[in-house]
Amino acid sequence: MDIVLDSRPEGAWTVIDVKGEVDVYTAPKLREKVVDLVGQGSHQLIVNLEGVEFLDSTGLGVLVGGLKRVKSHDGTLALVCTKPKILKVFSITGLSKVFPIYDTVQEAVAQ
Amino acid sequence: MSGSNDALRVTQSEEVSIELPSKPEFVRTGRLVVAAVARHHEFGDEQVEDLKIAVSEALTNSVRAHLDAGVSDPVHIRLALVEDALVIEVRDRGRGFNPDEVPVIGATPLPGSLENGLGLMLIRSLITDTVIERSADSGMLIRMTLKREVEPAEV
Numbered sequence: 523m524d525i526v527l528d529s530r531p532e533g534a535w536t537v538i539d540v541k542g543e544v545d546v547y548t549a550p551k552l553r554e555k556v557v558d559l560v561g562q563g564s565h566q567l568i569v570n571l572e573g574v575e576f577l578d579s580t581g582l583g584v585l586v587g588g589l590k591r592v593k594s595h596d597g598t599l600a601l602v603c604t605k606p607k608i609l610k611v612f613s614i615t616g617l618s619k620v621f622p623i624y625d626t627v628q629e630a631v632a633q
Numbered sequence: 634m635s636g637s638n639d640a641l642r643v644t645q646s647e648e649v650s651i652e653l654p655s656k657p658e659f660v661r662t663g664r665l666v667v668a669a670v671a672r673h674h675e676f677g678d679e680q681v682e683d684l685k686i687a688v689s690e691a692l693t694n695s696v697r698a699h700l701d702a703g704v705s706d707p708v709h710i711r712l713a714l715v716e717d718a719l720v721i722e723v724r725d726r727g728r729g730f731n732p733d734e735v736p737v738i739g740a741t742p743l744p745g746s747l748e749n750g751l752g753l754m755l756i757r758s759l760i761t762d763t764v765i766e767r768s769a770d771s772g773m774l775i776r777m778t779l780k781r782e783v784e785p786a787e788v
Contacts, residue, residue, distance in 0.1 A: 545664075546693040547657035576664070578689045579751040607682045614758045615751050 524548060526573075527555050532631050536564040541573035544581030552581065556588040565597025568630045577608050582617060589621065598622070600630045647714065652707035653692070655699040655725070660692045663710055663723075670712045671719055677784045683759040684721070684779060690752035691723040691775045698727020698773065718762075718780045726772035 525548035526541040536559055544552060559567065569585065571577065589599045600622045603609055612618040624630040649670050653659045667688045671681045688710070695708040704726050711722040757763055762778040 543661060545657075545689055546660050546696065576685065576689075578686055578693065579755055580693060582751055607679075611686065611755065614755055 525551055527551060529555065529559060532568065532627060535566045535568050535631055537568045537570055537627055539570045539573060543576040544574060544584070545576065545578050546580045549580040549584045553584045553587060556584065556591065560588075560591050560595065560597075565592045565595040567592055567597070567599045568627060569599065569601050570627055571601055571603040571608055572605070574603075574605070574608055577611055579611075579615075582611065582615060585621065586617070600624060600633070602627050602630055649710075649712040651710050653710065655696050655705060655708050657693075657696055660689055660696060663692045663708075664689050666710065667712065667721060674714045674719060674781065676719065676779075676781055680779060680782060684719070684777075687756045687760045687763075687777055688721060688723065690756050691721075691777070694752060694775075695723055695725035695727060695773065698725050702727045715778075718778050721777045721779075723775045723777075724772060728771075 524542055525544060526539075528539045530537050530539070538552075538555060538559070540552065542548065556567065556569075567588065569588070574581075585599070585601070592599050601612075602624050603612075604625050609618065609623070612621070612623065622630070622633065624633070649666070651663075651666060653663050664685045668681050668685050671684050676684070692708060692710075698704075699706065699708070706726045709722070709724040711720075711724075713720050756775070756777065760777040760779050762780075764774075764776045766774050766776075
């Protein structure tokens with residue numbers, strides 16, 4: 523499996539549903555998606571990682587880059603993730619304190 | 634009877650050694666090989682996931698090092714079960730880096746050399762027995778050793 527990216531509006535937010543594996547090969551596609559959306563004026567992003575089977579530091583790098591990008595527009599980047607193997611990567615690197623992480627898209631939207 | 638001796642040696646050692654093209658799209662192949670070998674040696678799901686992340690970080694580092702150095706050589710992976718531990722070596726021919734000079738990133742990460750720092754942090758957290766050295770042919774050698782955990786028996 524490669525990576526599948528879909529985006530959709532959800533109230534004031536834009537949700538990016540990520541499916542597949544995020545690594546050095548696929549992370550640039552996610553970066554491109556985030557850059558495009560921010561360029562189009564979407565500054566309230568939710569990246570839904572529930573469909574992600576693998577994520578390493580290149581994926582983390584893209585998400586941190588996205589966070590910086592939306593913050594420069596006073597925006598927010600929230601994550602949706604409940605998979606222990608993916609959450610582990612965020613907790614080891616301390617990034618679970620940097621990103622708001624929710625269990626569902628609905629919870630993220632409600633904040 | 635050299636033929637039968639060779640066959641015997643292979644069954645005794647069971648070392649897996651592969652060369653991967655130094656391209657981002659082959660990092661996934663490396664992960665899958667390592668996962669398959671670890672499962673073959675009866676490592677549990679959580680340890681297999683840890684190994685996949687660690688080897689992905691090591692391979693990503695090597696592929697980038699080759700790109701930076703303009704080297705098109707393959708990246709080598711060797712895997713062997715030594716007693717109860719899986720030993721994984723990732724070797725490249727990039728210019729290498731000084732592992733002591735990679736910035737340590739805490740709870741508030743800084744951008745810049747972020748990804749390299751995070752990758753190394755992940756490897757060292759997941760595989761505590763990790764050795765990084767310059768390899769004989771001027772690249773880097775990352776050797777990760779993970780002892781197989783016995784899965785708790787079902788009650």
